[in-house]
Amino acid sequence: MTIRLNIHKIKNYAKFLIIMVLIAILGLVSITIGSKSENISAESLRDEFGIAYTEDIEENGNVVEIDLEASEGEIEIFDGYKTKVWNYNGSVPGPEIRIKLGDTLKVNFTNNLPDETTIHWHGVRVPNAMDGVPGINQDPIEPGDSFVYEFTPKDAGTFWFHPHVRGSEQLERGLFGTLIVEDDISDQYSKDIVWVVDDWRLTDNYQVDPYFVTGHDLAHDGRWGNVITVNANLNESLTVQPGERIRLRIVNSSNARVYAPSFGRLDAKIIAVDGMYVKEVQNASNFELSPGNRIDVDIKIPSDADGESYKIFDNYTRYSNQLGIINVEGEVVETPSFEYPTNPYIPDWEDAINAEVDKEYRLNARRTSGGMGMMGGIEWTINDKAYPDYEPFEFKYNEFNKIKFTNESYRLHPMHLHGQFFKVISRNGKQVNELFFRDTVLLGPQETVEIAFIPLDKGEWAQHCHIQEHADAGMMNTVIVK
Numbered sequence: 001m002t003i004r005l006n007i008h009k010i011k012n013y014a015k016f017l018i019i020m021v022l023i024a025i026l027g028l029v030s031i032t033i034g035s036k037s038e039n040i041s042a043e044s045l046r047d048e049f050g051i052a053y054t055e056d057i058e059e060n061g062n063v064v065e066i067d068l069e070a071s072e073g074e075i076e077i078f079d080g081y082k083t084k085v086w087n088y089n090g091s092v093p094g095p096e097i098r099i100k101l102g103d104t105l106k107v108n109f110t111n112n113l114p115d116e117t118t119i120h121w122h123g124v125r126v127p128n129a130m131d132g133v134p135g136i137n138q139d140p141i142e143p144g145d146s147f148v149y150e151f152t153p154k155d156a157g158t159f160w161f162h163p164h165v166r167g168s169e170q171l172e173r174g175l176f177g178t179l180i181v182e183d184d185i186s187d188q189y190s191k192d193i194v195w196v197v198d199d200w201r202l203t204d205n206y207q208v209d210p211y212f213v214t215g216h217d218l219a220h221d222g223r224w225g226n227v228i229t230v231n232a233n234l235n236e237s238l239t240v241q242p243g244e245r246i247r248l249r250i251v252n253s254s255n256a257r258v259y260a261p262s263f264g265r266l267d268a269k270i271i272a273v274d275g276m277y278v279k280e281v282q283n284a285s286n287f288e289l290s291p292g293n294r295i296d297v298d299i300k301i302p303s304d305a306d307g308e309s310y311k312i313f314d315n316y317t318r319y320s321n322q323l324g325i326i327n328v329e330g331e332v333v334e335t336p337s338f339e340y341p342t343n344p345y346i347p348d349w350e351d352a353i354n355a356e357v358d359k360e361y362r363l364n365a366r367r368t369s370g371g372m373g374m375m376g377g378i379e380w381t382i383n384d385k386a387y388p389d390y391e392p393f394e395f396k397y398n399e400f401n402k403i404k405f406t407n408e409s410y411r412l413h414p415m416h417l418h419g420q421f422f423k424v425i426s427r428n429g430k431q432v433n434e435l436f437f438r439d440t441v442l443l444g445p446q447e448t449v450e451i452a453f454i455p456l457d458k459g460e461w462a463q464h465c466h467i468q469e470h471a472d473a474g475m476m477n478t479v480i481v482k
């Protein structure tokens with residue numbers, strides 16, 4: 001009786017074991033299939049990127065060497081009134097540095113400001129030590145000191161440079177310039193023009209309002225000025241001949257203001273965003289140009305346009321502002337005929353919406369305790385940390401990575417990632433296919449944006465809101481590419 005019962009028990013136990021083993025095998029198989037499909041998806045997204053941009057650049061051996069000095073100076077924004085500024089090489093904007101793709105740029109920089117500073121080369125994929133962020137890439141350059149920046153840009157396009165120390169004051173006072181890396185296409189246009197769009201908060205005496213990072217600016221979308229200029233001119237104008245084809249490179253160097261340039265009747269197409277060629281051109285009007293962003297616009301002037309004037313307006317806010325004017329006069333010239341320059345290798349990444357999020361960044365603000373009055377008692381945070389308190393996150397080199405930004409606040413945040421170009425994958429959960437890369441993406445109030453990128457440039461890179469007041473009040477951290 002006892003024996004039989006035991007045998008019975010053993011039989012049941014064997015059955016149980018067999019079932020458990022089967023379940024385990026099934027589980028293993030399904031896990032393997034599952035992870036395989038995930039791997040395949042990440043790999044195929046990497047493959048789809050292909051050679052959308054290169055990891056390295058072949059240097060041509062040509063070194064362009066320039067001296068750059070930051071110092072105090074004056075400019076005339078309003079006729080007859082001097083405005084005190086800080087500037088590079090005596091002008092605002094600073095020099096328009098032009099080099100060819102493959103050239104090495106060597107900048108002998110001297111700081112003659114009354115404040116420490118650095119230079120960040122916005123959008124340029126530089127060696128990490130040349131990226132100009134104190135505490136991450138280099139020490140601040142003290143007044144009277146010098147530093148040599150030397151690098152070979154890997155991409156042709158429209159880039160710019162500015163300090164990465166107290167940008168809320170240093171950019172506002174006039175420290176910014178442009179770096180144009182030319183390729184063979186640059187020469188084919190009738191004209192290649194740079195417009196740096198900026199706004200200033202001037203006092204009644206035409207001076208830069210010295211109250212930087214006010215509580216109001218901090219609690220809102222940063223410092224929006226009361227005067228808008230292009231190349232520091234109130235009425236920037238460009239004179240062209242009928243039939244010309246112009247490349248207009250527009251840079252937003254403002255601390256905080258967003259623009260939506262509108263080109264009216266002009267045949268104007270965006271050929272590049274944030275320096276990089278687009279996959280397909282689009283009409284140039286109403287692109288949201290947030291602080292840090294650039295667009296390159298291909299404009300064809302009609303051959304029967306003699307005597308015409310084309311006004312370019314900013315329509316981002318309710319109040320339309322004239323940015324500049326294009327006047328047409330003179331003899332008709334033959335319109336340069338060539339295909340729009342594009343980058344057909346930009347991936348569509350249609351499956352990216354289903355890929356796993358590698359890192360989520362929540363953007364928000366909080367009141368600070370105590371009397372840190374300078375920053376108006378508000379800190380801007382990423383994942384509840386305010387720089388210099390931050391948590392670096394490691395991204396996978398040469399693999400597909402996805403970031404989700406969740407704006408928990410009601411303010412704007414143009415998020416800028418150093419050293420990388422990325423594509424926007426979704427907005428508020430809805431898939432989007434922007435036909436271009438970016439280095440800065442604007443998040444609206446309470447908006448969620450997913451971006452994806454293939455990091456090809458190693459090192460620790462800053463990531464921050466490009467509203468200077470928000471960044472200076474903590475909205476910055478880093479990503480590490482190993």
Ligand SMILES: [Cu+2]
Nearest residue numbers: 413465467470
């Ligand atoms: Cu912000």
